[in-house]
Amino acid sequence: METALHSHTEIIAVLVSDSGSRHLRSLAGLIPSGARILCTTDRLFAQISGTEAPQGIAALLRPHVATFDDLVCGTPLVVIMAGLQDPGNVGALIRTAEAFGATGVAACIAGGTGTANPFGPKALRASAGSALRLPILRGITAPVLLAQLRVAGVRVYAACPDDVRSDPGRHLSCSPHEPLAPWDVDWRAPSALLMGNEGAGLPPDLVRSADAAVRIPQAYAGVTPAPVDSLNVAVAGGVLLYEAARQRGLT
Amino acid sequence: METALHSHTEIIAVLVSDSGSRHLRSLAGLIPSGARILCTTDRLFAQISGTEAPQGIAALLRPHVATFDDLVCGTPLVVIMAGLQDPGNVGALIRTAEAFGATGVAACIAGGTGTANPFGPKALRASAGSALRLPILRGITAPVLLAQLRVAGVRVYAACPDDVRSDPGRHLSCSPHEPLAPWDVDWRAPSALLMGNEGAGLPPDLVRSADAAVRIPQAYAGVTPAPVDSLNVAVAGGVLLYEAARQRGLT
Numbered sequence: 001m002e003t004a005l006h007s008h009t010e011i012i013a014v015l016v017s018d019s020g021s022r023h024l025r026s027l028a029g030l031i032p033s034g035a036r037i038l039c040t041t042d043r044l045f046a047q048i049s050g051t052e053a054p055q056g057i058a059a060l061l062r063p064h065v066a067t068f069d070d071l072v073c074g075t076p077l078v079v080i081m082a083g084l085q086d087p088g089n090v091g092a093l094i095r096t097a098e099a100f101g102a103t104g105v106a107a108c109i110a111g112g113t114g115t116a117n118p119f120g121p122k123a124l125r126a127s128a129g130s131a132l133r134l135p136i137l138r139g140i141t142a143p144v145l146l147a148q149l150r151v152a153g154v155r156v157y158a159a160c161p162d163d164v165r166s167d168p169g170r171h172l173s174c175s176p177h178e179p180l181a182p183w184d185v186d187w188r189a190p191s192a193l194l195m196g197n198e199g200a201g202l203p204p205d206l207v208r209s210a211d212a213a214v215r216i217p218q219a220y221a222g223v224t225p226a227p228v229d230s231l232n233v234a235v236a237g238g239v240l241l242y243e244a245a246r247q248r249g250l251t
Numbered sequence: 252m253e254t255a256l257h258s259h260t261e262i263i264a265v266l267v268s269d270s271g272s273r274h275l276r277s278l279a280g281l282i283p284s285g286a287r288i289l290c291t292t293d294r295l296f297a298q299i300s301g302t303e304a305p306q307g308i309a310a311l312l313r314p315h316v317a318t319f320d321d322l323v324c325g326t327p328l329v330v331i332m333a334g335l336q337d338p339g340n341v342g343a344l345i346r347t348a349e350a351f352g353a354t355g356v357a358a359c360i361a362g363g364t365g366t367a368n369p370f371g372p373k374a375l376r377a378s379a380g381s382a383l384r385l386p387i388l389r390g391i392t393a394p395v396l397l398a399q400l401r402v403a404g405v406r407v408y409a410a411c412p413d414d415v416r417s418d419p420g421r422h423l424s425c426s427p428h429e430p431l432a433p434w435d436v437d438w439r440a441p442s443a444l445l446m447g448n449e450g451a452g453l454p455p456d457l458v459r460s461a462d463a464a465v466r467i468p469q470a471y472a473g474v475t476p477a478p479v480d481s482l483n484v485a486v487a488g489g490v491l492l493y494e495a496a497r498q499r500g501l502t
Contacts, residue, residue, distance in 0.1 A: 088339070092483045092485075092486060095482065095483060095486075096482060096483070096486050098470075099413075099469040099470060099482055100469065100470050101469075101470025126483070162350075181501075183497070216493065217496070217501035218350040218351065218352075218496075218501070219349075219350060219351050219352025219496055219499075219501065231346070231347060231350055231489065232343045232346060232347070232377070232485065232489075234343075234483065234485070234486055235343060235346075235347050235485055235486055235488075235489035236489075237486075238482065238483075238486035238487075238489050238490050239489050239490055239493040242467065242490040242493070242494075243493075245468070245469075245470055246434070248470075250432075250468035250469070250470065
C-alpha cells in the first residue's frame with residue numbers, strides 16, 4: 001500500500017475496511033486530494049483483496065502506460081519478456097530488472113503466447129512494487145519491438161539454454177551463430193535482453209531476428225544429456241542482468 | 252517420473268492409474284525389480300497426485316540421506332538454506348545450485364525458523380528434479396553446521412541485502428565487517444553460501460558466526476531509502492553461484 005502511494009502511478013481511489021481505517025491517519029499525507037475514499041466491511045474487503053491476511057486498506061490505481069521512448073532513455077538496458085506465462089516469474093524478473101538498473105521492461109506476445117499481466121496481483125506482489133516504478137511497455141508483439149529496437153540502435157541478445165551446445169540441431173534452430181557467454185557481451189552499449197517462455201523457450205525465428213544469442217555456462221558442461229534443462233527464467237535473467245550491471249560499473 | 256527413475260534414489264513403489272498404465276511399457280526397463288507396482292483408478296490417482304493434469308504414473312521414493320561428508324567432497328561449494336520458507340524458492344535454489352556446480356545443499360533451522368521440505372511436491376517440482384540428484388543434508392541447525400564447516404576448513408559467506416550500506420545500524424547488526432562484493436570473494440577455495448529467510452533475512456548472530464558477509468551491489472546505490480529491499484532469494488543465490496562458477500572456470 002505504501003509502495004503504491006510512493007509510486008508515480010495515478011491513485012483513483014483508496015478502499016478501507018472497518019479495521020483498516022486505523023491506517024488512514026498515518027497515510028493521509030500520501031493520498032492525493034483527487035482520490036476517493038471508499039469504506040467497506042472487513043468481510044467484503046477480505047473477499048476482494050485475495051490475500052490471506054489483508055491489511056484492510058488498498059489502493060485502486062491506474063498503472064503508468066510506458067511508451068517505447070520511456071524504455072530506451074539514457075543508455076538502454078531493456079528486458080523483453082516474450083511469452084513468460086508464470087506471474088511469479090514476471091514479477092521476480094521486473095524486481096531484478098529494477099535492482100540491476102534496467103531502463104525498462106516490455107511484456108510481449110511471442111509466437112502466439114502472451115506474457116502474464118505485470119499488474120496482476122501475483123506478479124505485482126512478486127515484483128515487490130517494482131512494477132509500479134519501472135517503465136513497462138505492453139500491447140506490442142516481440143517482432144515489432146525488435147524492429148523498433150534495431151532502428152534505435154539497441155542490440156538484442158536472446159537468452160538460450162546452455163544445452164544448445166550439446167545438441168547441434170537445437171543450436172542451429174536457436175541461432176545461426178555460436179551463443180556468447182555473458183561476459184563476452186558488451187553490455188555497456190545500448191542492449192536488450194530477450195527472455196522466452198518457461199517451457200518452450202523462445203520461438204526460433206525470434207532468436208534469429210536477435211543480434212546474438214547468449215547462454216549461461218553451467219557446471220555440467222560436457223555431460224550429455226545435461227541433467228538440468230536450464231535455469232529458472234527469473235534466475236537466468238538475474239544472472240545476465242548482474243553481468244550487465246557489473247560491466248556498467250556497480251560498486 | 253522419468254527424472255525419479257533416472258536418479259539414484261531408492262524406488263519403493265510405482266503407482267499407476269487406469270489411463271497411466273500405457274506409460275508402464277516404455278518405463279519398464281527403468282523400474283527396479285524390487286519396486287512394487289500399485290494400480291488404482293484415475294479418480295483416486297488425481298486426488299493423491301495434487302497436480303492439475305497428472306500423468307497417471309508416480310514413483311514413491313525414499314530420498315537419499317546425505318551426510319556432512321557428501322556435501323564437502325571435492326572442492327566444496329555448499330549452499331546453506333537457513334529458514335527459507337517458500338518451497339518454490341527452495342526448489343529453484345537447489346536447481347540453480349546443481350547448474351552452477353555446488354557440491355551439496357543443507358536445509359537448516361535458523362533462529363527457530365525451519366526451511367521448507369526440499370522433497371515436498373512444490374519444492375521438488377521447482378527443483379526440476381535436482382533435489383533427487385544433489386546431496387541434501389537435513390535435520391541440522393545452522394550454528395552446528397557452521398561449526399562443522401569451520402573444522403573442515405570451509406569459509407562461510409553470509410548473503411546480506413545491499414541496503415546494509417545505506418543503514419549503518421543494520422550494517423552493524425548484520426556483520427562486524429564491511430560486506431564483500433561477489434567478485435571480491437575467492438570462491439575457488441572451499442566455500443559455503445549462507446542464505447536466510449525471505450522476509451527476515453539471516454539472524455544477526457548467525458551472520459556474525461560466518462567468516463564474511465557478501466552483498467550484491469544494486470543499481471540504485473546511493474538512493475535512500477533503496478527502492479528495492481533486496482532480490483528474490485533464489486535470484487540472489489543464482490547471482491552468487493554464477494560468480495562462484497565463473498571463478499571456478501566455466502566455459
